[in-house]
Amino acid sequence: MDISTQNAEAPPPTPQPSAAVLKSASRGATRPGDRIFLGLSRGSGIFLLAIMAAIAAFLTYRAALAISKDHGNFLTTFEWNTSLEPATFGIAVLAFGTVVSALIAMVLAVPVAVGIALFITHYAPRRLGGTIAYVIDLLAAVPSIVYGLWGALVLVPHMDGLFGWLDHYFGWTGIFEWQGGAPRSMLTVGILLAIMILPIITNVSREVFRQVPQMHEEAALALGATRWEVIRMSVLPFGRSGVISASMLGLGRALGETMAVATVLSPTFDINASLLDPGGGTFAQNIASKFSEATPLGQDALIASGLVLFVITLLVNGAARVIINRRKEYSGANA
Amino acid sequence: MSTAPVSHRRASTLRGASLPKWSPWAIAVGSVAVAAGIGLGAGLDSKVQWGLIAAILFVLGTYAIAARVEGRRQAKDRVATSLVWVCFIVAVVPLASLIWETVKRGVKVFDVYFLTHSMGVVADTQPGGGIYHAIIGTLEQVAIATLIAVPIGVLTAIYLVEYGRGKLAKAVTFFVDVMTGIPSIVAGLFILSFWILILDMGYSGFAGSLALSILMMPVVVRSTEEMLKLVPNELREASLALGIPKWRTILKVVLPTSIGGITTGVMLAVARITGETAPVLLLVWGTSVINDNPFSDPQASLPLYIYQQYANSAGSGAAYDRAWAAALALIAFVMILNLAARGIARWKAPKTGR
Numbered sequence: 001m002d003i004s005t006q007n008a009e010a011p012p013p014t015p016q017p018s019a020a021v022l023k024s025a026s027r028g029a030t031r032p033g034d035r036i037f038l039g040l041s042r043g044s045g046i047f048l049l050a051i052m053a054a055i056a057a058f059l060t061y062r063a064a065l066a067i068s069k070d071h072g073n074f075l076t077t078f079e080w081n082t083s084l085e086p087a088t089f090g091i092a093v094l095a096f097g098t099v100v101s102a103l104i105a106m107v108l109a110v111p112v113a114v115g116i117a118l119f120i121t122h123y124a125p126r127r128l129g130g131t132i133a134y135v136i137d138l139l140a141a142v143p144s145i146v147y148g149l150w151g152a153l154v155l156v157p158h159m160d161g162l163f164g165w166l167d168h169y170f171g172w173t174g175i176f177e178w179q180g181g182a183p184r185s186m187l188t189v190g191i192l193l194a195i196m197i198l199p200i201i202t203n204v205s206r207e208v209f210r211q212v213p214q215m216h217e218e219a220a221l222a223l224g225a226t227r228w229e230v231i232r233m234s235v236l237p238f239g240r241s242g243v244i245s246a247s248m249l250g251l252g253r254a255l256g257e258t259m260a261v262a263t264v265l266s267p268t269f270d271i272n273a274s275l276l277d278p279g280g281g282t283f284a285q286n287i288a289s290k291f292s293e294a295t296p297l298g299q300d301a302l303i304a305s306g307l308v309l310f311v312i313t314l315l316v317n318g319a320a321r322v323i324i325n326r327r328k329e330y331s332g333a334n335a
Numbered sequence: 336m337s338t339a340p341v342s343h344r345r346a347s348t349l350r351g352a353s354l355p356k357w358s359p360w361a362i363a364v365g366s367v368a369v370a371a372g373i374g375l376g377a378g379l380d381s382k383v384q385w386g387l388i389a390a391i392l393f394v395l396g397t398y399a400i401a402a403r404v405e406g407r408r409q410a411k412d413r414v415a416t417s418l419v420w421v422c423f424i425v426a427v428v429p430l431a432s433l434i435w436e437t438v439k440r441g442v443k444v445f446d447v448y449f450l451t452h453s454m455g456v457v458a459d460t461q462p463g464g465g466i467y468h469a470i471i472g473t474l475e476q477v478a479i480a481t482l483i484a485v486p487i488g489v490l491t492a493i494y495l496v497e498y499g500r501g502k503l504a505k506a507v508t509f510f511v512d513v514m515t516g517i518p519s520i521v522a523g524l525f526i527l528s529f530w531i532l533i534l535d536m537g538y539s540g541f542a543g544s545l546a547l548s549i550l551m552m553p554v555v556v557r558s559t560e561e562m563l564k565l566v567p568n569e570l571r572e573a574s575l576a577l578g579i580p581k582w583r584t585i586l587k588v589v590l591p592t593s594i595g596g597i598t599t600g601v602m603l604a605v606a607r608i609t610g611e612t613a614p615v616l617l618l619v620w621g622t623s624v625i626n627d628n629p630f631s632d633p634q635a636s637l638p639l640y641i642y643q644q645y646a647n648s649a650g651s652g653a654a655y656d657r658a659w660a661a662a663l664a665l666i667a668f669v670m671i672l673n674l675a676a677r678g679i680a681r682w683k684a685p686k687t688g689r
Binding site: 037040144150227306314 | 383384408409414416420430437487494498499503504507510515516521529552556580581582609616617641645658677
């Protein structure tokens with residue numbers, strides 16, 4: 001494994017091009033050095049696959065231990081009591097909260113992210129575009145715990161006004177009803193997650209918009225289209241599948257986000273139709289906040305909920321990648 | 336590109352009337368003024384609401400004025416332009432606010448004492464104490480994770496670019512992509528179930544490093560792969576034509592050409608895992624004293640320290656100040672890594688002529 005670093009410092013060899021050397025070079029990996037190197041690099045690729053398999057296997061094993069001792073139904077129980085006898089726990093509330101908060105985040109983040117991506121590729125002067133892309137990358141570099149601190153300090157107090165307004169005008173829908181408690185609810189979490197997944201959606205969309213064939217755009221411009229018409233007629237249709245998979249990547253991030261949610265949300269273990277009142281928790285948040293006091297069975301139960309999260313994110317991310325890869329094949333874009 | 340340069344905007348018989356160049360600014364100033372008026376008049380004390388009203392007024396005003404003067408299509412174009420600008424501003428506001436708050440609250444207790452002392456004899460409610468133990472923990476855990484992840488990641492990337500064909504390479508590519516999306520807490524749970532619950536190894540910095548390396552590997556693979564693909568094939572062919580074995584070609588020609596980009600990718604990956612809290616929370620456990628040994632007993636770590644100080648503070652007091660000061664230290668570290676990485680990328684960019 002350290003061969004690469006050791007040999008990088010050694011002086012380059014002076015090859016003696018003889019017939020034998022040329023012959024063996026043409027045959028590829030027959031020399032011992034080549035075989036070892038191929039073995040090492042292929043081995044690390046296989047090792048990565050093995051890690052994925054191991055994650056699934058070990059989580060399933062511990063989860064099975066926990067679920068066999070679960071007195072309630074693991075999928076539908078609205079409770080998380082792992083220290084009592086008999087233990088009763090279920091993921092219904094967590095699944096609901098995780099999906100709802102991530103969906104809110106996606107719905108809020110995608111339009112803004114697409115806007116920024118368009119801004120960088122089509123509106124901003126070239127130099128400004130580079131700077132903005134950099135600022136967006138910085139947004140991605142901020143650790144999630146700092147987002148959590150910021151959310152609790154700045155975002156939560158600012159939510160009061162918005163929540164009051166939503167309750168006043170849209171409270172009748174039931175979704176935006178507000179009892180007036182601290183605004184540490186699903187909507188706040190969704191907004192915070194939206195800020196956090198903005199960079200990844202922006203970056204992927206930006207790459208896709210960059211690949212739009214210039215001929216398409218120039219053809220539209222030549223027909224007298226305005227800039228917006230160019231974007232609507234050539235850029236967006238070309239980039240649609242890219243934007244879809246970018247949003248799914250963002251969704252995957254939002255599903256698994258832990259510390260920011262744990263810091264901002266005040267969790268309750270029930271489902272509430274209103275997004276403004278406390279209700280629900282997320283998988284990751286539940287694991288982080290219950291872990292330190294968990295009994296051995298409690299740890300296994302948390303691992304079981306982590307397995308569900310793993311499967312969900314695997315499906316979402318896998319689907320996103322399949323969409324991206326399929327697009328690559330027919331567009332011929334060199335991504 | 337799409338911005339066709341229109342050098343002279345004289346009145347022409349071929350184009351319709353157009354608004355003067357300064358009109359967006361004028362409309363912006365006007366809508367801000369009106370929004371301020373509405374805000375004062377209606378007694379709205381939140382500046383965010385003022386901003387929202389101003390933004391809505393700006394979009395509506397642009398549409399109305401442009402539709403009258405230039406026609407509906409141009410008006411739509413202008414509205415789209417302003418919406419895109421609004422999106423950009425919406426993204427910058429949280430970042431600016433976050434950095435401002437972190438710096439403002441962080442500098443309160445951020446000094447040399449804070450950086451060089453641990454929390455060993457300081458209770459959470461008392462002032463004083465520092466992050467020395469957390470810095471040691473973070474540096475050791477991240478260093479070990481990097482040592483594990485970089486060789487595996489770079490070798491995998493080499494396999495994918497230089498050797499990879501067929502089903503195995505496709506599977507590796509796909510799962511590396513999927514692996515970048517694994518939630519950090521799931522990586523933590525995996526190491527928990529494997530290393531701590533089944534192998535019975537106990538909480539330690541090393542367990543955290545294992546989880547961090549799982550998060551780091553796919554990032555390193557992706558960035559290295561991109562960089563290796565940028566190396567021109569002519570270089571490889573020239574080297575092979577001299578009779579140099581493929582593995583020496585990779586080590587002596589391909590890697591040195593792309594080393595700048597690989598370093599950048601690794602530094603960005605390091606920056607990413609430095610801020611990870613969840614796996615550290617599950618595996619390293621945290622402590623308030625200095626523990627130099629990552630292989631036994633709980634260690635501290637910066638993100639974990641922030642979380643624990645925050646959780647014990649109830650939103651104010653000495654622990655809260657320490658949480659923000661530690662957040663400042665963490666953000667500064669991550670940003671410096673980011674800046675340095677990008678500096679290296681620019682300085683050592685492969686000269687491909689593209």
